Amino acid sequence: xxxxxxxxxxxxxKYLGDNAxxxxxxxxxxxxxxxxxxxxxxxxxxxxxxxxxxxxQVDRGISGFPTGxxxxxxxxxxxxxxxxEYDAAPDNSQKPGVAAHDPIIPxxxxxxxxxxxxxxxxxxxxxxxxRAMEAHGLSGTLKIFGAPAEELVLARPYxxxxxxxxxxxxxxxxxxxxxxxxxxxxxxxxxxxxxxIYHGETAHAAMSPWKGRNALDxxxxxxxxxAQYREHLCPGMNMHRVVTDGGNQPNIIPARxxxxxxxxxxxxQGAQALFEQARKVAEGAAIMTNTELEVEVKTAVWPVRxxxxxxxxxxxxxxxxGMPAWNEDEHDLARNLQAANNADEIGLEPEADTFDGPSxxxxxxxxxxxxxxxxxxxxxWFPANIPGVTFHHWSAGSALxxxxxxxxxxxxxxxxxxxxxxxxxxxxxxxxxxSTFANETAGVDYAPMIPDSNSPPLxxxxxxxxxxxxxxxxxxxxxxxxxx
Ligand SMILES: [Zn+2]
Numbered sequence: 001x002x003x004x005x006x007x008x009x010x011x012x013x014k015y016l017g018d019n020a021x022x023x024x025x026x027x028x029x030x031x032x033x034x035x036x037x038x039x040x041x042x043x044x045x046x047x048x049x050x051x052x053x054x055x056x057q058v059d060r061g062i063s064g065f066p067t068g069x070x071x072x073x074x075x076x077x078x079x080x081x082x083x084x085e086y087d088a089a090p091d092n093s094q095k096p097g098v099a100a101h102d103p104i105i106p107x108x109x110x111x112x113x114x115x116x117x118x119x120x121x122x123x124x125x126x127x128x129x130x131r132a133m134e135a136h137g138l139s140g141t142l143k144i145f146g147a148p149a150e151e152l153v154l155a156r157p158y159x160x161x162x163x164x165x166x167x168x169x170x171x172x173x174x175x176x177x178x179x180x181x182x183x184x185x186x187x188x189x190x191x192x193x194x195x196x197i198y199h200g201e202t203a204h205a206a207m208s209p210w211k212g213r214n215a216l217d218x219x220x221x222x223x224x225x226x227a228q229y230r231e232h233l234c235p236g237m238n239m240h241r242v243v244t245d246g247g248n249q250p251n252i253i254p255a256r257x258x259x260x261x262x263x264x265x266x267x268x269q270g271a272q273a274l275f276e277q278a279r280k281v282a283e284g285a286a287i288m289t290n291t292e293l294e295v296e297v298k299t300a301v302w303p304v305r306x307x308x309x310x311x312x313x314x315x316x317x318x319x320x321x322g323m324p325a326w327n328e329d330e331h332d333l334a335r336n337l338q339a340a341n342n343a344d345e346i347g348l349e350p351e352a353d354t355f356d357g358p359s360x361x362x363x364x365x366x367x368x369x370x371x372x373x374x375x376x377x378x379x380x381w382f383p384a385n386i387p388g389v390t391f392h393h394w395s396a397g398s399a400l401x402x403x404x405x406x407x408x409x410x411x412x413x414x415x416x417x418x419x420x421x422x423x424x425x426x427x428x429x430x431x432x433x434x435s436t437f438a439n440e441t442a443g444v445d446y447a448p449m450i451p452d453s454n455s456p457p458l459x460x461x462x463x464x465x466x467x468x469x470x471x472x473x474x475x476x477x478x479x480x481x482x483x484x
Pocket of ligand 1: 113175
């Protein structure tokens with residue numbers, strides 16, 4: 001390693017140690033904001049404010065997402081990007097550090113996975129890397145992307161479609177889990193998110209039902225058809241739905257009903273094929289009920305792929321940095337949450353993962369999938385949650401503004417930053433990432449699956465936040481410690 005690289009590595013380690021309180025403050029502030037998809041107004045303002053104060057050029061509202069942003073520092077090559085999410089989710093308000101279901105505000109949204117920690121890690125790494133670039137004369141461009149609405153798998157296909165990754169050489173996505181690890185290959189599933197909306201005609205349900213055309217019947221028949229189709233799903237496919245409109249009251253035949261599906265597969269083509277099958281089932285239900293069908297594709301994303309060269313670079317830093325030293329209080333909270341969740345009471349993970357070949361993809365999706373087919377992408381999992389808790393359940397919210405998230409976030413920021421410095425100081429790494437990426441994606445013709453006519457759903461979760469924000473604001477805390 002060249003002298004300047006060694007000095008930059010030492011610089012970022014010291015910087016992150018010195019700025020740990022600022023990192024913790026961002027983790028906590030985002031947690032208490034608890035803003036769901038498309039409503040991350042305070043979160044985006046906090047993150048872009050830190051970057052702007054830190055000397056980044058900030059473009060807000062990219063691709064029509066009011067809470068999305070791109071922040072740029074430096075110029076020329078290599079162009080190294082980091083992107084992550086900061087949305088909470090509906091239904092999962094939970095007091096931090098409490099090992100029982102105890103909402104801050106019943107019915108309010110809340111962080112129930114840890115995207116608050118993801119974004120704080122990205123910001124701390126951005127600031128550390130940017131200071132090292134200045135202090136040690138590292139050339140290149142750092143691009144930091146704020147990606148709204150990951151829980152709706154929304155933003156990044158738009159960013160890719162609109163050219164924001166055209167000049168990017170390599171990209172990284174930090175996301176928390178319970179261990180410090182990385183992997184390569186296909187990591188997560190493709191998904192098509194589509195709403196099937198039926199239009200019928202109202203009538204008095206007792207006096208003249210024969211005059212009505214029942215849209216709810218159509219939605220239920222589609223659901224039944226999809227249940228029958230489950231037997232024929234290929235391994236790796238899965239699907240789930242919510243009814244978003246089922247009519248207004250029983251004595252009025254519903255003129256409108258809607259059912260919203262997530263349709264997943266290991267490949268983009270498989271998810272698309274499952275969507276086409278769902279459309280046939282939906283059309284059958286419309287024929288049976290004399291209703292009209294409208295299909296709205298809300299979003300569609302490619303499966304997440306990890307690049308091997310970037311995974312190896314991340315792993316070499318994981319091997320050096322390792323897991324946080326957890327204390328007994330932290331293990332106790334973990335064991336109590338595991339007990340409450342009927343999981344093995346093993347406490348927190350003591351060891352970082354070793355690196356053993358291509359990954360087995362998990363059944364969830366992430367909209368960063370589209371980035372990962374556009375440019376070589378490294379995925380860093382860092383340890384800021386508890387083994388055995390269930391994501392999108394209150395138990396996964398409890399650790400997210402406690403020392404478990406703080407210590408795990410710091411380890412994540414150190415690992416990510418060390419790897420960003422590697423990318424800015426080792427041109428062979430960028431070349432390896434590009435050549436392995438070319439092999440990994442050979443024969444695949446990537447194009448975003450989102451329909452050209454789609455635009456960001458600005459109304460998503462708006463009513464929910466209009467209802468809960470005034471009460472949630474009473475708990476908001478603003479960071480006291482600034483990044484230097
Ligand atoms: Zn997530």
